[in-house]
Amino acid sequence: MNHSHYVNPLTERYASSEMMELFSPLKKFITWRKLWVALAETEKELGLNITDEQIEEMRNNLNNIDFEYAKEMEKKFRHDVMAHVHTFGKVCPKAMPIIHLGATSAYVGDNTDLIIMKEGLNLIKKQMVNLIHNLKEFALKYKNLPTLGFTHFQPAQLTTVGKRACIWLQDFLLDFADLEYVSSNLKFRGVKGTTGTQASFLSLFNGDHEKVKMLDRLVSKKMGFDKVLTITGQTYTRKQDTQVLKVLAGIAESAHKMATDIRLLQNLKEVEEPFEKHQIGSSAMAYKRNPMRSERVCSLARLVITNSINPYLTHATQWFERTLDDSANRRVVIPESFLAIDAILQLLINITDGLVVYKKIIEKHIMEELPFMATENIIMESVKRGADRQKMHELIRKHSMDAGRIVKMEGGQNDLLDRLANDENIPLSKEEILKIINPLDFIGRAPHQVEEFINDEVNPILDQYRDLLGVKVEIKV
Numbered sequence: 001m002n003h004s005h006y007v008n009p010l011t012e013r014y015a016s017s018e019m020m021e022l023f024s025p026l027k028k029f030i031t032w033r034k035l036w037v038a039l040a041e042t043e044k045e046l047g048l049n050i051t052d053e054q055i056e057e058m059r060n061n062l063n064n065i066d067f068e069y070a071k072e073m074e075k076k077f078r079h080d081v082m083a084h085v086h087t088f089g090k091v092c093p094k095a096m097p098i099i100h101l102g103a104t105s106a107y108v109g110d111n112t113d114l115i116i117m118k119e120g121l122n123l124i125k126k127q128m129v130n131l132i133h134n135l136k137e138f139a140l141k142y143k144n145l146p147t148l149g150f151t152h153f154q155p156a157q158l159t160t161v162g163k164r165a166c167i168w169l170q171d172f173l174l175d176f177a178d179l180e181y182v183s184s185n186l187k188f189r190g191v192k193g194t195t196g197t198q199a200s201f202l203s204l205f206n207g208d209h210e211k212v213k214m215l216d217r218l219v220s221k222k223m224g225f226d227k228v229l230t231i232t233g234q235t236y237t238r239k240q241d242t243q244v245l246k247v248l249a250g251i252a253e254s255a256h257k258m259a260t261d262i263r264l265l266q267n268l269k270e271v272e273e274p275f276e277k278h279q280i281g282s283s284a285m286a287y288k289r290n291p292m293r294s295e296r297v298c299s300l301a302r303l304v305i306t307n308s309i310n311p312y313l314t315h316a317t318q319w320f321e322r323t324l325d326d327s328a329n330r331r332v333v334i335p336e337s338f339l340a341i342d343a344i345l346q347l348l349i350n351i352t353d354g355l356v357v358y359k360k361i362i363e364k365h366i367m368e369e370l371p372f373m374a375t376e377n378i379i380m381e382s383v384k385r386g387a388d389r390q391k392m393h394e395l396i397r398k399h400s401m402d403a404g405r406i407v408k409m410e411g412g413q414n415d416l417l418d419r420l421a422n423d424e425n426i427p428l429s430k431e432e433i434l435k436i437i438n439p440l441d442f443i444g445r446a447p448h449q450v451e452e453f454i455n456d457e458v459n460p461i462l463d464q465y466r467d468l469l470g471v472k473v474e475i476k477v
Helices: 009-014 017-022 025-045 052-059 067-077 080-091 105-141 161-185 199-204 209-222 239-267 292-307 309-316 324-353 359-373 375-384 389-410 416-422 430-436 446-464
Strands: 146-151 154-160
Touching (some): 009 324, 017 025, 017 105, 025 052, 025 080, 025 105, 025 209, 080 105, 105 446, 146 161, 154 359, 161 239, 161 446, 292 324, 375 389, 375 430, 389 416
16 A cells, blocks of 8 residues: 555545445446447347357456556546557457447446446445334334433423434435435436437448337346436436435435434433444543544535535536536545445444443433423322412422522532422322323323334335345444
């Protein structure tokens, strides 16, 4: 490794081997060669003078890539596709005359991008299924555990730990639906020629429109696409890049929200992400247990969200049938977005596989706030015992203000329950008051909502994609 040159942290520190291989030069150029084989094979099937020997020679050399020679050729021609045509032709001398026959550079470049993006979406789908599974298990485990709800990050009515996890989970289900739609509707560029008119192929097939149309369909099907763009310029519409990166940005958005919640909960000491035995939270503060994985999720998520703006601008500024100002941008933005989402999902799978819940801290926080929230219930129960509603309201209001002052001004404990129990004007004992403020009576339908949501919306997805479960997580640092 050359330590004097910049290395992208996404490949060095964050992304999985599987995603990095997908966006590797080897994958790219082997796919180019597969596209050239599919083109030649189909042109032969439709009557062009191409031999089985030429096609077999190409098939036998798909992986035989001399990258140094290709580099020399690109320096000579200043053209990457022609460099690889000559590199392929060097090991396939018999096939050299028919490699890339009738095609333009976008035939291999654009179609390869679409193939890789589709495979990338499938890998993301696998990771999302595993994340959804982990969140489902967590939600069910803690569906009945009361916890303080927060609005404006101020204590609000109770919810449950499991119900909160379902809020995260619901966001990912919406993203999953978007991913499935875009992945299944991604259209191949196909075989369209230099400006999308298929003029070169019409010439090759002596004006036979049906053969040209069949060439387009058959090559696309051989490369794994049932849907093909009918209309293109030289390139496929860059709007498809927008659709793909919009899905990735949606996942990043959901991941950022969930990871932010975990970071806040870890500050409250209620929930904690996994912390390894020898992990160091701070170089100076030895006691620190920082939510570094969740922080990394948020950091990478911002990269993906901001990257998603690029394809909008790129597509908006493509002139007529194409300009080349999309190329350098797409080489960076598309791979980085996939690699970053890959890293984010790996992190979230890891976090949700070992998320720690501290029940006693949660209970402590509830009991610091619930007495205030339960004052109306205490008033109602007192009235049932014959007390005057207005008098009870005024008594409890004063005790609440005094107890709140002790907590806020003096840093003391919330003693509202003792104050109420010791007030002879309130017809309830402390035991009776404690029964009134049982946290389980303040969580509404939260446990039922968890079960209904999982049964109706989560389980059907997990049942459909059960074969994708069991992904191996790579956390490098």
